[in-house]
Structure formats: structure tokens, C-alpha cells
Amino acid sequence: MLSRYAVKSPWLFRINTGSCNGCDVELATTALIPRYDVERLGCKYTGSPKHADIVLVTGPITARSESYLIRMLDEIPEPRVVVAIGICPISGGVYRDSYSIRGPLDKFVEVDVNVSGCPIRPQSILDGVAQAIGIWKEKIKIFHKA
Amino acid sequence: MNSSLAADQTTALVYGHSAEALHIICLIIFVFCGVKALFHKDLKKILIYSLVGLVVDVRSLLTIDSPFAFAAFLFHVFNFFVCIGMMYMAARALEKAVGSNSLDDMRGAGRVVPRIGIPLAAGLFAMMGLPPFATFFSKLVMVSAFIDAGGYVSPTLLAAGELLYFLVFIRVIKIVFLDRYKGSPLQDREWKNVAPLYGLLVFSVIGGLIPQIAVKPFLPLAGLMGAPGYGIPPLTISWPLPVLWLMAGAAAVYYFGRTSNKKAGLLSSLVCLSAMPTLLLSSAGVYGLSFAVLILFMATLQFFYSVSYMEHSHHQYRFYTCFLIMISGLLGVSLSQDIYSTFFFWEIMSGWIMYLALAHEEDAFSVQEATKYFIFNYLGAAFLVVGILIMYDVTGHWDYGKMAENFQYTERMAFAVLLLTIGFIMKAAQLPFRIDYWMHPKPAPTPISGYISSTVLKSGPFMMVKIFFIASLGATATTFLPLDLIKHVSGWIGALTIIMAASFAMLTNSMKRLLIFHTVSQLGYVIVGCSLMTSMGLAGGLLHFVNHMFFKNLLFLCAGAVFISTGTDKMDQLGGLGRKMPLTFICFMIGVLSISGVPLFSGFISKWIIYHAVMDTGYIGIAILSLFGSVLTLASFVKFMHSAFLGQMQDRVREAREASWYMLVPMSILAGLSVLLGIFPGMALMPINSMLVDFNLQPLQITISSVTDGVDSINMLFMLAALSLGMGVAGLLYFLTRTKTRKTHVFVCGVDDLTPEDSHVSSVNCYEDAKKIIKGAVKLMKKTIGLKGDYVER
Amino acid sequence: MAQFFTIALRNFLKGPTTDPYPFGETYTPENYRGIIAYSPELCIGCGTCEYVCPSGAIKLRHHESGMNFSYWLSTCCHCGNCGYYCPTDAVFNSNDFHTARAQSEKYDATINDDIASVQCSRCDAMIPRAVDALLARAYDEITDTVRHRASLCPDCRRLEQFERMYL
């Protein structure tokens, strides 16, 4: 099966649902600065959800960004892995009881990996991506069986 | 003795001077009356001024004391007074009917009282010297009299002067006939007191159709005055059978077509189809015959298309008749054997018949644009008149063959060839500084503008090649330096036009204007090809001549279909038509791919041959410009394709429906031909080879699908195999992955409140940077050459 | 533009400075505020950590047999307040940054310890036990009497105090 090789090129896509950009800065550094080069794993940040394999969601899904999130999640092709980055998408984080957030990411999509931290360390992103690749491999097999 | 000598000198002096003085005075009066008539409000005064001006103009003919001039004078004066009488009486009758003599009250009155209007219109057209009337020949004879007197500056001045009076008459026609009449109802005159007018009309028309009889009485008169025997050139016109067939067809359509547009359209397309067998009888060479076949084939498609296009127009039968007569003129140009009847049919083709067909919609904008084009054609014809008559004067024969035999290389002949080349290049609208004058008008109905773009404009390069062939054949003895110079300059004009027209096409925003610009730029290719007069160059030019005919007409028909189903010609109001009109979209795509020269489509192979020909003759500049032109064409058609057919669906397009099958059948035939000629160029190259043999250039080595030029060759079947194999591999990759497909939204960062208008990138906001640079160049051109520039937007 | 070339060439010659993390160890500063470490034996159940935790990650519930300290990693914003304010340093930030967990383990990324209360040595009231770390903060050195007094419930300690003073 080709999934053994397909797994070697996970393309990442960032969705920011109202995050304080702390995690987004960490996500950016994992790709750009030479120290935490995510390209070693074959990863590449893509600009369009249609190319995405691993979706990195940050931010506590504020009320305004809820509809955008739903539309964009629908635009991501199927064998995909959703990774919640930082504590906000996982549980709402420090904003959990605020009136304007629409709750954790699980309500919108079936999340696969949670990387908690505020902000998360680039190394834990690499952990998260490595774990996501493992899950993604299973999903490819399931997707192609159906 | 010396006193008599002195007397002779003085008399010669006086006589010489007085002739000179007389000539100048005539000129001043001629111009003064012209200008006065141009701006006058009262119809009768206008006619009187123009009468005085033209009589004075004819008086200057007498300054040349040759019997030929005197015979020409008599013949012209006679015809002239026939028309003036008819027009003057009709004008007085119209004034009596309308009740006032100012032009503004008569606005549109001509059509309300047709019995008076027809002789008035006929008189006006006759004064302009257009074909079916006798004054056409008398003007011709007058100019040849001047040329016979040796000078070639004054005839050109005379021909240009005619343009001034042409403006006067066209203004009157525009106001009296082509406007809406708003005044009180008019009472038309009965037949019996209008009869003399029609008598004069018939007399003038007979003189126009059979000129040799009309001229016969004047020859002996000339003999009385001076040395007899030196007659006016033989004015016999040879009417090819297909032309007569089409004229008869036009009359039939006019008569039968009144009931329904469908019947009229189908009848006229049948007429063109049935004219094809009559071609076999005509004796024209393979060059003229193949052009004639193409003309008739395109005409049948055009009429079949216009059955559904002209559905909601008005007076369709009148449009079809004018269209058919124009086609018969074009047919005459392609089939006639001698340059004289070629010019006669040329005038029919681009005369007042075309003016009526172009101004068919009769709204102010289309009348104004049609008038501009008519003026430009008349100016072009002026160049041709002088050129043809000089050629006749030097070689003494009308017939092409004889003309080529006793062709002497004199600098007058060089001047004639130059004039003719300018006239034919002007017909092909090269170097379009004012596109609305240079090219056929935008608001004209699409069938006729498509037909003019694809076929009628081809008569320019068609005749240019004939003239170049005669000149090069005739001047074999000495290297005819001016001919090579003319050919090189026309090559450069063609190359510059390719770039100029294509870059203006980037600016424009209306579909038809963009297509018009591209017609001019593709004609640039044809002229570059034909002006090389090497076997490769001519073959490339003629192949592009044929290819362009198909894909340009295809693009015009698609634009017409879009215009009918969405009602707008503006590209930025359209968007996403590809879904509503899929078949039109496919035909349009084939047209775009062939015009931009993508391999496997017809544009590529002819451009390939032209580039090789240009490079073999070593004109690097022309090769670079023309190669660059094809990218410009692709860029502007991408803009058209994207903003009209692809991108987001605009609401104007929501209720667009697919074009009716009357439109789709011609379109798909042309699309099929474009692809067929792209893969098997041999089908068009075989006849072209036989033409090359006629022009005694050695033919190309070709097979059905390949062309070889010296060491390198191109085989389109091989290209087809290679490209389709590549696409097959890509298809195989698709086929291997039987994954699910799913419909989703377009990704706009999840925003869902964007309306299609906001998110559609239309033609206005395409290529801002290229437009900036082109606009800068145009401003620079205005400052340096002072021309009004591109006139793109309307 | 020239200095870009020189930088690029220098990088090329120097070789990559990438941290080999997933395939090798990485540097973690020792006071990096990672996941919370909790030692129940030091905790005195004062509830300061719950009070100062901005994201409500720590919950201290009293129940009849003692207290329950629960901490949920997924809402801990690693601010370090708890470690800073905890009197007995029962809670502090370890520098363990491996917080990536699968969705199935989302709700068991927690610490959930019970601190049993002890019985008062005189009566049978249940009191939270005193912890040496806390006593060390109050007294210079912890003698037996201090330890004895710590094992009494407040009422017994008052009784003992009264007995000592007036009896």
C-alpha cells in the first residue's frame, strides 16, 4: 500500500479561531526558523484547506469565527487529522467561561490530537504532528478500504 | 522677328500663367464652396454650393488642352447635370412637402415620403460618384484625363478634394434619411408628377451599368475639337456569373423576405449555397476561385446564423439584401480578371450598400460609427482610383496578364504601386490610431461585423498580393528597388500593427471592440507573411488568411450569441457564462486556442510557417515583434475568457440560456474546421501550393499534415500523437485513483457573506500594470505624433 | 542583496543549526514551566492554588474523609501561579513539555489525589494533617511539642492550652 510513503508528506494548515496568536507565533517558528525545522518531517504549510492533511486549530472558537470554522472544516479533503493546538481549542483555556466563546473544538469536529500548553512549545508541536502522522496513517487505510 | 518671338513667349507666358492662375482660382472656389456647404442649414443652399463647387472643379479640367480632357469634360458635365437636376427637383418637392427648407425640420423626412426620398437619395449617392450611377465612370474618366496630362500630383489632390464633398452629401443623407421623423404627417406626391425624376434616375443607372454605350456619343464630339482618335479608356465591365446570381438572389430576398425573418435568412443562405456551383463556369485562376469558394461558404454560415440572431431586429429583409449585394461585390473583386472591374466591384463592396447594412440599427451611435467607417473607405478608394489609372496609363491595358507583360519600370509606376499598396493596407486597417474610423463599427449587427472582419477585410491583402505579383513579374529586368522597399515597409507596418492592436485590445472592455482589435492584429500577420513574397512567406500568409477567416468568424459568432442571451456587450457585467452556455463556451475556447497559436489548433501552423519565412529572409525585428504578438493575443483573450465565461456567476447571467441551434450549427462547423486545419494543414496548403505555382514561386514540400522548410519540418500528426500521449498518461494517473469526489465551497477564508459581484475579478480590474504602461505609451504617442490615440473605451 | 548571498553561503558552509528534537534530545531550560508536579504528602489543602489558578485547572474538593486535589492539564495555562503561591511547594512546574495527547486521553491527562485527613489525637474529629514544611515556616525548629500540638484539632488544642495555663 502506498500509505507507507504517503505518510511522509503531511501538509499542515492553520486555522485561527480568535486565538491570542501566542500559539500561532509558535506554529510559525516551527516552520520558518532554522532551529525547529518542521520540513524535516516532510511537512509544509499550505495556503489552502484543499491541500491540507493535518489541520492545526488554535483559539477558543469565538462566536464570530464559528461560522468561518465550520465552512473551512468542510473544505478539507477527507483523510485528514485535526490537531487542537494550545489549551483554548481543547477546553476554552483561560477564556472558558466567557460569554463569547462557543466551547471546545470537539463540538464542531472530531479532534484527533490535543497539544495543550499556553503557548505550546515548538517541540510539543513536533510531538503533536508526529502523533497526528500515526493517526493519519490509520485513516488513510480506512479511507481507502471504504 | 524677336517681337513675334517675344509675343509667342508672352502669349505662352500669359496663356501659361493664365492656365496656372485659372487652376488656382478653381481650387480656391472649390474648397470655399465645399466648406460653406458643409456647415449650411438650408438644403437648397447646400445643393447650390455643391453644384457651384463641382462645376468649378470640372472647369479646371479645361486647363489641359488635350482632346481627351475635352471629351472627359463633356461626358462628366452631361452625367453631372442629369444627377443635379434629379436631386434638385426632389429637394424642392421635399421642401414643399415638409413646408420649410431648413435641414433640421426635414430630419428623417426622406423615409416618410419615399417617392420623393428615393430620387433624392439616388442623386446624393450619385454625386459622391458611387458605382451604380454614371457619375462613377465620369469621375473616373476625369481623373484619368488629369493623369493623361502627365502630372500625378493634381489627380491625387482632386481625388482628395472629392472627400470634402462626400462629407457634405453624407451629412445630408444622415440627417434626412437615417433619423427618426418627429414632425406632422407628410403628404407624398403622386406618381405622375414624380415620373420625370424617376426617368432621370433610370437614365443615370443605365449609364452606370453599361458605361460603354453612355460614352459612345462623346467620342466624335471630342474629335470635332481637336485631333480625333485619342479616346477615353474602354469602360467595359465583365460581370462574372456568380455575381449576377447573387444580385438576383438579393432582389429575390428583398421581394420574398418581407414576411418573416426566418424565410429571408434561409433564402439568402440558400442563394449563397446555390451560387457555389456557378463558380465552376467562371474562368478565374485558382487564387480567385478559392477565395470565392471561401466567401460563399462563410456567407452561407453567416446567414444561417443570422436567422436567429436578427430575430428581434427590424426590417431584416433590407439588411439581408444589402448584405447579399456586399457579398456579390466581394465576389466580383475575387473573380474579376482585370483591374478595372475589380475596382468597380470594390466600390460596390465598400460603397453605400455597406453603409446601409452597417447602420441597420439606426440608433444615433450606430449611424455615427457607420458614417466614420464609410468616410475611411471612401478615402481608401481615392488612393486606389489614382493608382489604378496611373497603371492603366503606363501599361495601356486593364487585364492583369497584359498589364504584367508590358510593365515598364518608371517612377510613376512605382508611385502607382505605392498608392495601391497604401489603399489595400488601409482596407486591412493597419496601424489603427483611430479604431472607430479604421475598422467596421462596433454597434453593427454581429453577422455583418463578423463577416467583414473575417472575409471582407481579406480583400485588402488578397489584392495586395496580386499587385506585388504583377510588379515583381513585370520588373524582372531591373531590380525594382521601390518594390522591395514597399514590401519591407509593409512588412514592418504589419509587425507594428500586431503589437499595437493587441496591446489596445488589452485596454478595451467591450467584447466586440476586443475582437475588432484582434482582427487587425491577425491581419498584421497575414500582411507580414504576404509582403515577403517568398514561397514560405506567401504560403504562411495565405494559410493564416484562411485560418483567421474561420477562427475569427467563430469568435464573433460566440460574442453575438453571448450578446443575444445576456443583452450586454460589456465584459465586466458578465461572469460565469460557461455554465449557462456550455456549447458556446467550447466553441469559444477552440477559437481562443487557435487565435493564440496553441499547437494542435489552426493558428499555430500558419504562424510557424510565417516565423520561418521571416527568419529565412533575415528580418529579425519583424520576427521578434510577431512572435511577441501571439503572447499579447493570449493575454487579452485570457481576460475576455475569464471575465465573460469563467469566474463567479453574475446575476445578469442567471437567466441566460444556451444559444439556439441556428447559431450553434455554424459555430460548431467553424470550430471543427479550426481544429481540422490545425491537425491537417495540408488540406489548405494543397490549393495554396497550386497558387504558388501560378505566382511562379516554387511550392512547399508538404504532406497532409506536415510542412518541411529546408532542414527542419513540423508534423502536426506527430504533435497530436505526442500531446495526446502525454495527456493520456495524465488521464491514466487520474484513472488509477478512484477516490471519491465531493462538492465544496470556494475557499475565501470561510467568509460566507461575499456576493458574486464582489468576488468576481472582471476585465476592468485585470492587468492594471500592463494597462498603465500601454496608456503611458498612448499618451506619449499623442504628445509626439499628436494623434487622438487609441479611442478604445466606447 | 549582496549581504544576503554572503549570509546564505555562510549558512551553507556552517551547516544546519536545527535542533534534532523528534529524533534526538532537545534542550529544555530547567525552570521551564511545563506540566504541574504535585506531591500529596506536602499538600496542606489550603486551596491557594485553586484560588490563584487563572484558568481553573486545579480543583480542591473537601469530602468527609479528607480532600481531593484534581488538576486537568488541558486547561492549565502553565502560568506558574500555583507553584509560586503554594506555601509548602507541594505544587510546582516541572519542565516536562510533552503535552501532546490523543483525543482519547483528553480527560485522563489529570492528577487526581486524595489527601486523607487524620484523626485528632484526643477527640475523634477529623483534621487535615499538619505537614512539616508548613510547621517549618511557623517555628524555627520543629520540637515534639509543636508536632503534638499540630496533631490536635482546634477545640482540643484550645482545651489543652486552657489546661496548661489555668490548671
Place this chain on the structure above:
Amino acid sequence: MITLSASILAYLFFPGGMFAIIFGLLLLGMERIAVARFQGRIGPPIFQNLFDVIKLRTKEFLVPEDATNRLMFIIAPFFGFGGMMTAIFILPVSGVYDGAGASSDLVVLIYLMALPAVSHIFGGSSSGSTYAAIAVSREAILMFAYEITFVIVLFTVALQAGAGDGALFSLKGIVDYQVRNGSFVHDLKMIPAFVAFVIFMLATLEVPPFHIAENDGDVMKGYYMEYSGMPLAVFELTHALKLLVLITVLQIFFMPGLAGGSIVVNLLWYMMKSAAIVIGIALVHASMPSFRVDQAFKFLMIVPVFLALLSLGLVLFL
């Protein structure tokens, strides 16, 4: 004349399809590693682009519902891929494969090189996405700008190879001429044309100084925006083939020197030269920011055109 089966073999396996795709992807991988190394990071494994293509095969294929023309959207990548496969088949490699006989011709090359851009334009505008539409307009402008340089350089090389008696259009002729009397890169007259051609290459390949049509900053993925799954893989393969075609054309025009007698040595020499060129491209990629589209348009219309005309003048009049 090459027999039909040999040419099909050449088309599908050796210098044509299979070899070209693998080598192209290898070159792309090499370029990504070189860029990473220039930026001081490790960079992806060498066959990363191949893994990308394999991964794309496993993906689901999405079609935008308001795409005006589904058929055109799906077929668009074919033109580019077909064009590049044919271009590879036509281009002769000095000492290894001598092109497709008579029809390996310069004018055909120009139009085949335009096919990938055409497929980008059709794909982008038929997808109905606004980003793609902007990218299409940028692509058309750039194509219109860098085509002049390519045409002039092409004619310069043709004239130089023609050595006085008109232009020599066949690619095989150009290669033989240079093999006989020294490749053009050593000829001083051709240096400006060489620089102009390199600038053209960077512009066609959308390498950072000209990374405009799918600039991550504003139009993100440009015309690929709406593509996923297999069509996107075909676009990636076209990009790899295009890189290889451009490198081969650069070698044909300027440095087709032979390294030895046997095919294997020449092939290795060809691959080494290609790798060197790719490293050069990566150096420029790593150290140059991208132009805005109007800056790039002005730059492309002035600098490379002047250089190309300079060397054209030198070739013509010297």
C-alpha cells in the same frame, strides 16, 4: 528516422516520461534541500516531492460547486502535462539523446513552453475562486513580460548557431554547432543572453524573486487554490517536468559540452550540470525577496530585454 517503437520508448521511459519525472522530482527535492541548507536548516528528505505526489493520490478530490465549468476544471492540468512531456521528448541531450529528428524546432519549443501557463490560467479561472482569478491575471501579465526575453534570446542563439547564413532553427543543429566550436557560455558575446535567459528561467519557474502568481503572502496558493488530490499531483509533476525542460534548454542553448565518449558518462555529466544549475537557482531562491507584480513587470520589461538585445546586437553586428 527513429523508428516508432524507439520513439515511444524514448517518450515514455528514458529521456521522456519516467526518467524525466523521477529526475525532475529529484531536482525539486534537491532544490528544497539546498534552500534549507542556505537558510541553515536541514530541509526535507531528497524524495520529498515524490512522497507529495504519492500522498496526493490518496486524497479525496474536491470540486468547487460554483466552479463554472467542472469539465474544464478537471481537464486543465492535462494541457500543461502533455505539453511538458512533448517538450522533454523533443529536447536533445548532448551525447545521450538527439531529439525527435526534424521536428525538434525552436518555434515549437516556444509554444510548448507556454502550455503550462495556459493550463494554470484555465484551471485557475475555471475554479471560480477570487484568489485564483487574481493569480491568473498576474500569471498572464508575467507571461506577457518574460516572453519577450525568451524570444530574443532564442533568436540570438539561432543566429549565432546559424553562423551567418540565416537562423538555424533545429535544436539538434544548435547542439552540434556548439559541440563543434565551443559552447556559447564561453563566448563573451553570449554572456548577456545567458544572464537574460537565467532571469527568464526564474520568472517562468516562479522562483522567489518572481514568486508572485502564487505568493503565499496575498494569494496563498494562487491557481492551485481549489485543486486537491490527483489534479494537484499532475500540476506538481508538470512543475517538475518544467524545471527539467528549462534546465535542459539552458544546457542546449549555452553549455552542451560533452564529457566523454560513452552515453553513461555524458548522462552523468548532464545530471551533474543540472544539479549545479539547481543549486544556483536555490541560492537565488534563498537570498532574494519577491517582487510585487508591477515591480516584477517593470523589471522584466527592462533589464532582461536590454541584456538580450545587447547580445543580439553583438551577434548581428560583430
